[in-house]
Amino acid sequence: MKKASSKKPLTTAKSVDEYLARVPQPARGTLNKVRAAIRSVVPEEATEAISYGIPMFKYKGPFLGYAAFSKHCSLFPTSMAVIKTFKNELKGFETSKGTIRFPQDKPLPAALVKKMVKARLAEKERKR
Helix, strand or coil: CCCCCCCCCCCCCCCHHHHHHHCCCCHHHHHHHHHHHHHCCCCCCCEEEEECCEEEEECCCEEEEEEECCCCEEEECCCHHHHHHCCCCCCCCEECCCCEEECCCCCCCHHHHHHHHHHHHHHHHHCC
């Protein structure tokens, strides 16, 4: 596993829609695809907000975030276990303790994002 960059996100928006509007293409399109995949799986009561300067889904606390950076996009599952569970499927992507990095013009596969969201949901439910 390669270490991910800790560079700041591209914007300091007040809402997720404002954040995405400020992200240049192709990263905006990539993040919209990731967001759609996440939204298709999270429970209805999950909310979206800007947290730590990035879009974050919240469900019983911080759940999953994503962001655009100057040279890549990132997914933050807020769980090392999720990254470890899917390490084989994440080969070819740069990962670190809590981050999955991917090219601005190539979103993570939607099926993989959905599986990671479901695993994160199961993890949240176990901790209740």
